[in-house]
Amino acid sequence: MSNATKQNNSGNGVGGILLTLAKSGDKWVQLLIIGGIILNTIMTKQNGNGISNNTRELDILRYNVARQVRSVYDNQNFLFDFVDEVRASQDKIQTKLDIPHASVTPFPRQHLPEFQPYPYP
Numbered sequence: 714m715s716n717a718t719k720q721n722n723s724g725n726g727v728g729g730i731l732l733t734l735a736k737s738g739d740k741w742v743q744l745l746i747i748g749g750i751i752l753n754t755i756m757t758k759q760n761g762n763g764i765s766n767n768t769r770e771l772d773i774l775r776y777n778v779a780r781q782v783r784s785v786y787d788n789q790n791f792l793f794d795f796v797d798e799v800r801a802s803q804d805k806i807q808t809k810l811d812i813p814h815a816s817v818t819p820f821p822r823q824h825l826p827e828f829q830p831y832p833y834p
Contacts, residue, residue, distance in 0.1 A: 786823060793820040 734742050800817045807814045 796820055
């Protein structure tokens with residue numbers, strides 16, 4: 714066995730401490746180390762489940778936000794249509810009564826492109 718391999722096996726980190734404890738020969742210490750490794754494996758697998766659940770929740774949140782933003786723009790366009798209709802009717806009345814007035818310009822619109830609905834996973 715080379716000298717570099719011996720140094721890697723007796724490292725200074727947690728692995729080195731566990732290796733030193735396992736070499737002690739005490740069965741209870743070895744069982745405790747095995748139990749810790751099993752517990753670490755179980756917790757690590759649960760970690761992945763938590764991440765996928767959080768990703769799913771974020772996707773639901775993105776979907777709801779996209780729907781609400783779309784609704785805000787739709788409501789805004791409805792309001793602008795109403796304002797333009799009122800301004801046009803006032804313009805007609807003022808024109809029939811020969812009242813001098815500035816020409817009516819329609820409200821500027823915010824047009825959203827037609828996006829595909831956000832895919833719900």
